[in-house]
Amino acid sequence: MAAPRAYLDYNASAPLIAEARSAMVAALDAANPSSVHSEGRAARRLIEDARRDVARLVNARPEHVVFTSGATEAASTMLTADWQMGRGSVRISHLYVSAADHPCILNGGRFSAAQVTRIGVDRDGIADLEALTTALSAHDKAAGLPLVAIHAANNETGVIQPIGRIAEIVKEAGGVLVVDAVQAAGRIPIDMSAGYADYLILSSHKIGGPKGVGAIVARADLMMPKPLINGGGQEKGHRAGTENLPGIAGFGAAARAALAGLEDMEAVARRRDKVEAIVRELVPDTEIFGAAAPRLANTTFFAIPGVKAETAQIAFDLASVALSAGSACSSGKVGPSHVLKAMGHGESLGALRVSIGRATGAEEIEAFRAALAGIAARGLEKKRLPDGGKASDKRSPGGS
Numbered sequence: 001m002a003a004p005r006a007y008l009d010y011n012a013s014a015p016l017i018a019e020a021r022s023a024m025v026a027a028l029d030a031a032n033p034s035s036v037h038s039e040g041r042a043a044r045r046l047i048e049d050a051r052r053d054v055a056r057l058v059n060a061r062p063e064h065v066v067f068t069s070g071a072t073e074a075a076s077t078m079l080t081a082d083w084q085m086g087r088g089s090v091r092i093s094h095l096y097v098s099a100a101d102h103p104c105i106l107n108g109g110r111f112s113a114a115q116v117t118r119i120g121v122d123r124d125g126i127a128d129l130e131a132l133t134t135a136l137s138a139h140d141k142a143a144g145l146p147l148v149a150i151h152a153a154n155n156e157t158g159v160i161q162p163i164g165r166i167a168e169i170v171k172e173a174g175g176v177l178v179v180d181a182v183q184a185a186g187r188i189p190i191d192m193s194a195g196y197a198d199y200l201i202l203s204s205h206k207i208g209g210p211k212g213v214g215a216i217v218a219r220a221d222l223m224m225p226k227p228l229i230n231g232g233g234q235e236k237g238h239r240a241g242t243e244n245l246p247g248i249a250g251f252g253a254a255a256r257a258a259l260a261g262l263e264d265m266e267a268v269a270r271r272r273d274k275v276e277a278i279v280r281e282l283v284p285d286t287e288i289f290g291a292a293a294p295r296l297a298n299t300t301f302f303a304i305p306g307v308k309a310e311t312a313q314i315a316f317d318l319a320s321v322a323l324s325a326g327s328a329c330s331s332g333k334v335g336p337s338h339v340l341k342a343m344g345h346g347e348s349l350g351a352l353r354v355s356i357g358r359a360t361g362a363e364e365i366e367a368f369r370a371a372l373a374g375i376a377a378r379g380l381e382k383k384r385l386p387d388g389g390k391a392s393d394k395r396s397p398g399g400s
Helices: 018-027 038-057 071-078 129-137 163-172 245-282 309-318 338-342 362-384
Strands: 065-068 082-085 088-098 116-119 145-151 176-180 199-203 214-218 223-225 299-303 351-355
Touching: 018 245, 038 065, 038 214, 038 245, 065 071, 071 176, 071 199, 071 214, 088 129, 116 129, 129 145, 129 163, 145 163, 163 176, 245 299, 245 362, 309 351, 309 362
Parallel strands: 088 116, 088 145, 145 176, 176 199
Antiparallel strands: 065 214, 082 088, 082 223, 199 214, 299 351
């Protein structure tokens, strides 16, 4: 019998929780929520219940939640120069992003490359607040408002940004702040009512909900970007198209569970610390990136010197351990981490991410230990060979 697999890749996608699955199944036969008959109104109630639950997760108002097909669509909607306030237009002339942001932010959305400035981060992955302040001070307000978009917590390192201070800097500059809270929601408390951000981006499948649904959450709805998708006027005209009712219902259930589960994050942090103790024991010359900064309780990103990320990831997979080499948003590609490069670490050969959740157990962590022990031993043996292990790769003439 094959050994059970250990899933340690929650930052890519958390497993679907039972509550979300049940909510989705219950919504599968629901009517069109835009219909005015009783069946349509019942479907609408499911959406509004989910809207309320997603709002509660970040302490926002339900009417300020706009459902989308995911975080990437939400980012593409928000990152635009064209905004509206009532019937009037508002011009955003420039976008400022962190050099360590997720690709859906880093690529600038609907802004041209000339309209995007990347703000550096320090060696721990914290945004350079002095550089941000300087850039916003030099912003040409006559051309339009500045828009700052930044992640609350990094998807690779788990490093948490000082969003409170960033919000102050953006407000002083008269700008707009969009926070990618995809990894942070459900793992750290977020309070929109306290001026945390002007807008948040959320994703269902990072918190145990279904894939294919996300949200934009606004602190107020006086000013919103022009819609990315126009049509029948759903979501108050901010995002047209018949709503993904099963997905939204599952998202709401996952949001309820995530809010209740915030109290479990200390236990998750202890398991993360156990993972890191194993890494340091078996790979003494490792580096855990961002370890000196505030981090999510569930994430560790580390290097195995001399071992390529792709090689290590495949070895873990063969040992029945699922983890990743950074973002899972590159169509399965494994390559240099732009996050590590932005942090000044160069292009590490062996950057691996372990991300766990409330359901991660001791058996999965022990499976990680066993797999890492074998990989580390092979890496050490290779380093000891005079030619760095290349001799074993030689092939006879005519070989393939």
